[in-house]
Every structure is written in C-alpha cells, then in structure tokens.
Amino acid sequence: MNLQETLLNHVKQAVQSSYGVSIDTVEFQATRKEFAGDITVVIFPMLRFVKGNPVQIGTDIGNYLVYNVGEVKAFNVVKGFLNIEIKDAYYIQFFNTIYTDDQYGFVRPKAQDKAVMVEYSSPNTNKPLHLGHIRNNLLGYSVAEILKASGKKVYKTQIINDRGIHICKSMLAWKRFGNGETPESTGLKGDKLVGNYYVKFDQEYKKEIEILIGQGKTEEEAKKQAPILLDAQNMLQKWEAGDKEIVALWNMMNHWVYDGFDITYKNLGVDFDVLYYESNTYLLGKEFVAEGLKKGVFEKEEDGSVWCDLTQDGLDKKIVQRADGTAVYMTQDIGTAIQRIKDFPDVGGMVYTVGNEQDYHFKVLFLILKKLGFDWADNLYHLSYGMVDLPSGKMKSREGTVVDADDLIDEMAATAGEISEELGKLDGYSETEKQDLYKTIGLGALKYFILKVDPKKRILFDPKESIDFQGNTGPFIQYTYARIQSIIRKADFEYNITLNADELSLHQKEKELIKQLELFPEVIQNAADTHSPALIANYTYDLVKEFNSFYQNVSILGADDLNEKIIRVQLSKKVALTIKSAFGLLGINVPERM
Template structure:
C-alpha cells in the first residue's frame, strides 16, 4: 500500500470517528510550494456530505492522522486544504527500498495476460522515409516500449504498402529513364533511388498533361489521357495478372527500398518483431465479407456491391466490396487484423499508429470488427497523431519537397556539432568520440522534441530550437545526466553503504527529489493507458529540473558529514538511472560525458 492509499484509508476512518460518515473517495493533491507539507487532502468535496467549517473538518482529520499514522509528523490547514507533513524516515525507507532496484517502475509481464500488437511505420515502397514517418516511428516504438515497461508483452509490427499504382509509377519511370542504373552503380540508397523515379514520373506526367491541354482538352481529361499514366495503370494490371517481367522488376526495386529502409530504421533506433506486406494481405478479408453477408452485418446492393450500414452508430454506409468483386482498403484491413490474431493467438489487442487524417477509417474498421463478433475488437486503439510542419511549409512527396529522414538525422548531428563547438564543452575528446556524441545529442534532440508533445497535437519542428542546451529539450536532460555521472566519478569514498533513517537528516530539496521518484511507476502506467510518450518526456524534464534545483542549493561532494555525502551521491545516482530509463522508453541514448 503506497502513502496515498494509506492516508486515504486513515482519512476515511477519521471521518467515521468524527462525523459518522463514510466517503468512497478522498481527493489528494501535491502541496503547493508556498505552504508547508508533502501531500494535501482537499476538504471542499466533503462539504456535500458533512455540514461544518472546512477548517474545523481539516483540523479534526489532521489530529486523527497525527495520533494514528506513524509517518505523519504534523499538519496545517489553509482554508479548505489539509497539508500533511510526512516524517523524513518514511522517505529514507522508501529510497533505501528502491535504491538497489534496477527495474524500479517497470513491471514484469504476467504469463496469463494477453499480448498487444503495436503497428507503426507502414511506408510505401516508392520513396524514402520522411519527417512524417519519423514522428510515426518514434511514437509507435516508444508506445511499444512503454507498454512493455507497464507489464505487457508486445509485438512490434508494420504493414509495408508494397503494391498499387504508386509503386508502378516508380517502376515505369525507371524503365523509361533509368538506363539500368542501380543503387550500387549510382552510389545511392535504394529507397532514395526509387523515390527519385517517383518524382521523375510526376514531372513527366505534368509535361504530358500540358501538351494535351494545349490541344484543347480539359485538365481532368488530360490527366486521364496522359500516356504515361495509362502505361502505369496497364503495368498494375500486369502485376496483378502475375506477368513475369513486371513481377521481377517489382521484386528488384522493392528490395532496393527495403535495404534502404533498414539503414534508416537502424539510424533512427527502431525495430520490428514481425512484418506484413500488402502484396500478401490485399486479398484478405473477402471471406469475412461473405460471412458478414450471411449474418446480416453487410448488405448487397442491386449493382452487386457490398456495404455495411453504420448510420445507427452515428457513422455512414461503408463499402466493403466493389460491384466487380474486388476488395477495398477496408476489406484488406479487416482481413489483416484477423490474420494477425490467427498468427499470434496470444494477442488480445492492437495499437495502430496512423496520422489523424485516418481517424474516421479506424472508427469504421473497429466497429465493423465488433459487429463481426470478434471479442478482441474492443481492445483496438488508433494512436492518432498530428502532422509535422516545418518553418518552410508543407511537404509533398511527388514534387520531391519532403524532408528526408536520413538527411534530417544527419542535419541534427551537424547542428549538435556546431552548438557543442560554440559552447566549448568537448576538450579532450577524440574526433571519433565527438562524432558519436554529436549523433547521440542530435538524435536525442529530434526524438525528445517530437515525443514531448501530445500525439494528437500538430508540431512545428525547428531543428535548431530542439538542440538548445537550456529548457525543455533532449540535450538539456542529457547534459544533466552527464553532470551526475561526473559527480559519481569524482566521489572518492564508498557510497554504497545503506544508511538507516536515523543516520540521515533530509534537506527539503532531497525530500522533493524522492517525492518525484515516487511518481515514476504511476507515470509509466498512465503513459501506457493513454498511449502517450509525452507523459514520460515531461516527467523526466520535471525530475531533471528538481535535480538541478537540488544541485544548485545543496552541496553534494562538499557536504560536512560523510553520511550526507553518501546519501546525496546515492540519490544523484538513482536520479540519473531514472532519467536514463525514462529516456530509454523514448528510444533516446544517454552520453556518459558531455
């Protein structure tokens, strides 16, 4: 039972003893900085059940707690707030309990619990990953890690969109203009090479449209008549028919892209447990359309198309199969979800990391799966996120104006190098050590800047602002971690002795740090429940701010008493470990020196 649970139970007993009433819940909050106390009971909600003065009620509860709860040392009442002071011994005992726990805050998975599958990335194989994919990958990976830390077994997955007209556009442009070049002959990552031909297709398409419009046709007619588009559509038909030459080219160019993606994922620090490919899944779901027809979930129109009427659920009618018998994306997503449960029977829920432009799609998908009778459908979650904008404006893949993920990662390292050199913090580093540090700082800055924001919010990403060594940034937190490592290295005494509560007199700043540490397990659970890495990011920043206040106000290695030095080094070390673990959940590495 934690402190709040203990106090809640005792406050209820106090109310029974003094007023003969029982309350279901007691409201707590952190004591405001201007008042003395460690935790505050809010009296005002009790006035609905108790007639009386809130100050008197607070005093009655406070007196009861001092007499009956060993860890309560004193109290004060300010209007309708009962501020409770907790004995130092409680905090020292708590710290001793967690000081040697490497996995403090993390919960081991229970064998009987169902697993969760987290989907993220899911790119098209016609272009490199860009800034939008970066946010997607960072969110999905971090949520997966947080869910694991909260006690869940997790599978990380993606579905690679490796078929369709967009793939054929790159393939056709390469056939027309590529002259047989390869990533090796060009000295270019495969995804970038294929992406260049996607842009080339669009340029040629626009050129053909202009010529047709000059002959007197409308733009819409010209788009439909353009020879290069007609040829791309024909190529898609050939692929679907299994044409040997077309399929061979498709396999070759997709492999170039997969090889390129692998490098980007490695540089970004994300991974996957299982991959799905749209070319293998796009026909899935049709058998369930037939079952849905039998059960009355779906209805067939006069033209032969099949629909799901969701109007009674506040949505609209959704097509699940065209009149010619071909599947739509919804059908594929239904089939893929069901296939995943077949492949991994221990999965009891899924998280889909997809931009907010697909909010409606996932409402429909989840509802249809429920109507089809799948019990696990109630545990599906759309991790919806906002776009990432740049000061220069929106990105467009077809026009080649996207911010390439690899280029962004490299730019972040260069920016980190420029700022670090300006600050002059790297004396004694070899060039190799410097480059590794720049990458750690740059990537940490990028990840933190994106993950500290609530996923639903749109982000304006400014690379230089993200690498500020002051404020709510990754480098500021990394620098604090490195500062603590420096303190530990300078400690020339044995600081591994476990001190008893009567050997430690806590400074208020030490107490505030321990109170912040107490929140870590709860923050992990809340972040898992809400699928929000921002809670971890901002908790870590608050912990770092609290440590820096402690560092500026309390002497650590220069303390008068040895026991003070020992406890403060132990506390600093635990803070550093918690910062590191928090950042690990965000996929961010920590430098030992900066």
C-alpha cells in the same frame, strides 16, 4: 501499498470515526510550496457527506492521522486544505527500497495476460522515409516500449505498402529512364534511388498533361488519358496477373527500398518484431465479407457491391467490396487485423499509429470488427497524431519537396556538432567520440522535441530550436545526466551502503527529489493508459529541474557529514538511472560525458 493509498484508508477511517459517515473517495494534491507539508487532502468534496466547518473537519482528520499513522509527522489546515507533513524516515526508507532496483518503475508481464500489437511506420515502397514518418516511428516505438514497461507483452509490427499504382509509377519511370542504374552503380541508398523515379514519373506525367491540354483536352481528360499513366495502370494489371517480368522488376526495386529502410530504421533506433506486406494481405478480408452478409452486418446492393450501414451508429454507409468483387482498403484492414490474431493468438488488442487524417477510417474499422463479433475489437486503439510542419511549409512527396529522414538525422548531428564546438566542452575527445556524441545529441534533440508534445497536436519543427542546452529540450536533459556521471566519477568514498532512516534528516531539496522519483511508476502507467510518450518526456524534464535545484542548493561532494555525502551521491545516481530509463522509453540515448 504506497503512501497515498495508506493515507486514503486512514482518512476514510478518520471521517467514519469522527463523524459516523462513509466517504467513497478522497481528493489528494501536492502541497503548495508556500505551506508546510508534503501531500494535501482537499476537504471541500467531503462537505456533501460531512456537515460542518471545513477547517474543523480538516483539523479532526489531521489529529486522527498524527495519532494513528506512523508516517505522519504534523499537519496544518489552510481554509479547506489539510496539509500533511510526512516524516523524513518514510522517504529515506522508501529511497532505500528503490536505490538498488535497476528496473524501478517497470512491471513484468504476467504469463496469463494478453499481448498488444503496436503498428507503426507502414511506409510505401516508392520513396524514402520523411519527417512525417519520423514522428510516426518515434511515437509507435515509444508507445510500444512504454506498454512493455507497464507490464504488457508487446509485438511491434508494420504493414509495408508494397503494391498499387504508386509503386508501378516508380517502376515504369525506372524502366524508361533508368538505363539499368542500381544503388551500387549510383552510390545511392535504394529507397532514395526509387524515390527519384517516383518524382521523375510525376515530372513526365505533368508534361504529357500539358501536351494533351494543348491538343484541346480538358484538364480532367488529360489527367486520365496521359499515356504514361495508362502504361502504369497496365503495369499494375500485369503485376496482379503475375507477369514474370513485371514481378521480377517489382521484387528487385522493392528490395532496394527495404535495404534503404533498414539503414534509416537503424539510424533512427527503431525496430520491429514482425512484418506484414500489403502484397500478401490485399486479398485478405473477402471471406469475412461473405460472413458479414450471412450475419446481416453487411448488405448487397443491386449492382453487386457490398456495404456496411453504420448510420444507426452516427456514421455513414461504407463499401467493403466493389461491384466487380474486388476488395477496398477497408476489406484489407479487416482481413489483416483478423490474420494478426490468427498469427499471434496471445494478442488481445492492437494500437495503430496513423495520422489523424485517418480518424474516420479507424472508427469504421473498429466498429465493423465489433459487429462481426470479435471480442478483441474492444481493445483496438488508433494512436492518432497531428502532422509535422516546417518553417518552410508543407511537404509533397511526388514533387520531391519532402524533408528526407536520413538528411534530417544528418543535419541534426551536424547542428549538434556546431553548437558543441561553440561551447568548447569537448577537450580530450577523439574525432570518432565527437561524431558519436553529436549523433546522440542530435537524435536526442529530434526525438525529445517531437515526443514531448501531445500526439494529437500538430507540430512546427525547427531543428535549431530543438538543439538547445537550456530549457525543455533533449540536450538539456542529456547534459544533466552527463553532469551526474561526473559527480559519481569524483565520489572517492564508499557510497553504496544502506543508511539508517532514523539517524538521518533530509534537506528539503532532498525530500523534493525523492518525492519526484516516487512518481515514476505512476507516470509510466498513465503514459501506457493514454498512449502518450509526452507524459514520460515532461516527467523527465520535471525531474531534471528538481535535480538542478537540488544541485544548486546543497553541496553534494563537499558536505561535512559523511552520511549527507552518501545520500546525496545516491540520490544523484538514482536520478541519473531514472533519466536513462525514461529516455530509454522514448528511444533516446544518454551520453556519459558531454
């Protein structure tokens, strides 16, 4: 039982004892810095149950706590706020219990609990990953790690969109204009090579449209009748019919892309436990259309198309099967969700990391799955996120104006290198060590800048702004971690001992630091419940600010008393480990030196 739970029970008992009434809840908040105290009970909500002066009620509760709760040292009442001072011994005993716990804040999964499947990335195989994919990957990966830390078993997955007209566009352009070139012959990553042909298709397509318009066609007619588009559509039909030559070309080019993606994922520091491919899943779900028709969840129109009428639920009618019997994306997503539960029977819920332009799609998907009778459909969550903009404007894949993920990662490392060189703190580093450090700082800056923002908000990403060694940035937090490592290396005395809580008093800055550490488990649970890495990021920044205030106000290695030196080194070490743990949940590494 933590301190707040202990106080909760005793405050309820105090009210019962003093006033003979029961209260359901007690409102706590942190004590304002201008008043003495560590935790505050807000009296005003109690006035619905307890009649009287809030100052007198607070005084009565305070007296009860001082006499009955060993951890309470003193109290003061300011208007309707009861400020409670906690004994130093409580904080020292608490710190002693967490100091040697390498997994502090993390909860082990229970064998009987259902797992969660987190889907993220899910790219198309006609182009490299770009800045938008980066936010998707960072969010999905981090949420998966946070859910694991909160006590859930997690499977990380993606569905690779490896079929469709967009894939055939790249294939056709390579076949016409590629002259047999390969990633090996060009020195290009496979996803970049294929992406170049997606852009090439668009260029040729636009030329043909202009020619057709010049021949008297309307723009709409030209777009539909351009020969290169008709050839791509024909190629898709051949692929669906299993044409050996087309399928072989599709396999070859897709594997180029997979190899390229693997490099990007490794550089970005994300991974997956299981992969799904649209080429294997696009026919899934059709059997459940028939099932839905039997149950009355779906209805068939006169033309043979099948729909789900969701108007009673505040939505509209949604097609789930075309008149010709072919599936739509919704059908496929229904089938894929069901297939995942078949493949992993221990999964009881799923998180879909997809941009907010698909909000409506997922409302419909989750509702249809509920109507089909799947109980796990209550545990589906759309991790909806806003787009990422750049100072230069919007990105367009087919025009080749996207910010390539690999290029951005390299740019971040280069910028980190320039700033680090300017600061001149890299004496004694080899060139390899420098390059590794630049990548750690650059990636840390990128990830932190994106993850510190609530997922639902749109981001304007400025690479240079993110690499700042001051303020709420990744490098600032990484620098604090490295500073603590330096302190620990200089500690030339035995400090890994358990201090007697009754023989030590705490400086206010030490107490504030322990109080901040005490919040970490709760922050992890809140971040898991809300699917928000931003809570972890901003907690870490608050912890670092608290440490830097401690560092500036007390002498750590120069303290006169040995016990003071020991507790301060221990505090520093625990803060560093908590930074490392928290940043690990965000997929960010921390350097031992900077």
